[in-house]
Amino acid sequence: MLRFATAMIFFCSTCVIQGQSLNGTWRGKLTQGPGGCFPVYFIEMQVRVEGLKLYGSSYHFSDVTNFVKENFEGVYDAKSRSLTIQETGPTTFHVPADCIPCIKHYTLAFTQTKDSQNLAGDWGGRMMNSQVTCPPGRIVLTKEASSIFNEIKVDTGNLRLDFYDNAEIDGDTISVSVDKQMVVIHQRLAAKPIIVNIRIDFVNTEHEVIMIAENEGTIPPNTALLIVTAGDKRYRLFLSSDVDQKKVLVRFIYEKPK
16 A cells, blocks of 8 residues: 555656646647648747646747737646647637638647757647648647747736846847837847837737847847836746747737726
C-alpha cells in the first residue's frame, strides 16, 4: 500500500512538472496540404494548464497584421506526454478575402531537451461556418519566452506607452504604428523611454499597436520592455523579435467601467 501511494505521489508530481512546462507561449510553423490558403505559415499558441485540462488562444498568421485568433480547449495525457486540442472557433481575424479560417484540432507530442521544449504533431479541421474539411498538415512548436500577440483590456480613455531597451542598451531601433498610422519611426531604444500616448475611441473600442524591430543592435534579438499606464493600472510587457517575425502586436480593448 505504501509502495502504491509513493507511486501515485511520483506520478502526480510528474503531472505537475509537465503541466508547468506546458504553460506559456509556443510558436512555430504549420504546414497545410494542397488547396489551403498558405502551404506554410506561422502559429502561436498561448497555453494555460489547469490540472490535465488545457485552455488558451491560438494565432494563425503570415505576419501580425494578417492573422486569425481562435480559442481552444484540450487535455494532456501525462503517460504518453501528448496533447489533444480542439479549437472552438475564431474570435478575431484579419485575412485576405479569399482565405477562410479553419477550425482545427491537434494531436501533439511533448518533448524536452537540454536547450528547448517542443510540441509536434498533426492537425485537421473544418472551414468556418461549414462542414467542409480543411486540407490537413503538420505543426511544430517551440516554447518561447514572450508572445508577439498581446491583448490588454482597459477602462480608461487615455493610455501612455513607454518603450525601453529590455536588456543591455546595444543600439536596438524600432518603429511603432497605432491603428496603421506610424507614430514612431526609426528611434533607438535606451534608458530614457520612447513615449506614445493613445486616446481611446469609445465607439471603435479596439486599438492596435504594432512595434516593428528595425534592427537587432549588437546583441540579438531586438528586445523591448513596454510599460503601459492605463489610469491607475500599469502593465509590463516584454517584447522580442526573432528571425521570422520582426513585428509585435499589442491590442487594447476598451471596456466600460462597471
